[in-house]
Amino acid sequence: MNHLIVYAHPRKESFNHAIMETTVQSLRQKGHEVNVRDLYAMEFQPVISSSEILGSVGEEIKKEQEYLIWADVITFIYPIWWTGLPAIVKGYIERVFSYGFAYRYVNGEQKGLLKGKKAIIINTQGKSHSQYAASGMDKALILTSDIGIFEYCGLEVLNHVIFESVPSSEEATRTDWLEQIKEKVNKL
Template identity: 55%
Template sequence: MKHLIIYSHPNPNSLNSHFKNTLVEHLEQGKHEVIVRDLYQLNFNPILSLEDMAGQRNGLVAEDVKQEQDFITWADCITFIHPIWWTGLPAIMKGYIDRVFSYGFAYRYDQGIQKGLLVGKKAFIINTHGKSKSEYEAIGMDKALLLTSDKGIYLYSGLEVEEHFFFDKADRPLPESIENWTIEIKKSF
């Protein structure tokens, strides 16, 4: 299977990096093809410009966007790995979605009805956050995150969300938590 990992964290020693490296190793041991797109390492430009918007309307995208779209087209499975910052995606990941998941590539409208175009591709999302699950549940943030990312981005684009991991208290994780999370990720792939 062809796995694309879209990764967003600036610290190569982060928990997110650990998950990325663990997943790459696990998939490669299973003889899967793996490509990692580390948005910080790529210095991906997250700014949706007027030129981007005009091009999207005409089915034209910038070369850096086209390259990312080619990777998505290639993949059978896409895994997004990033922290939750300020109850959302890091800016570079949000900009990636804004620019790469463009009209005509990730979705379109047929007679006013939205249609996701990435149908047939599986998606996994691995997120870390500092708050506890109970804190997020108490304020409804758990449901809000699923609504804005899973439904608002991934399902909207036609991706089939297989699993969305939320690893809590990740700013100061216990070693046994990291071990359990690592096992949980490996079991899903």
């Protein structure tokens, strides 16, 4: 199977980076093909241009779209910042998941064009699950990302994993979380 990983965290020492490395290693050990798009390392430009809004995409975006076409499974790994996607991920989606590529309207009805592809979302957050649930942010996150972006474009969301209270977590907890990633990957 072809796996695309869209990864976003500016620090190589982050737990997100450890998640990405564990995911890549586990997938390759299972014989899967893997491509990683490290948005910060690529210095991906997240700001959409006026010509892109009108449907004109440049070579940089066409290249990213080719990765999406190639992939059977797309794994997004990023932290939750300000109760949502980091700006670089939001910009990637705005620019790469463009109209006519990832979705379109037919007779006023929206059609996801990435049908047949699967998505896995892996997030880290600073707060606990209970803190997010108390404010309703847990449901809002699923609504805005899983449904409002990924399913909207036709992706089947296989799993959305959120690791909580990461900055205050212990090394043993993080090791256990990485084992959970390996287990999930081994089921693919």
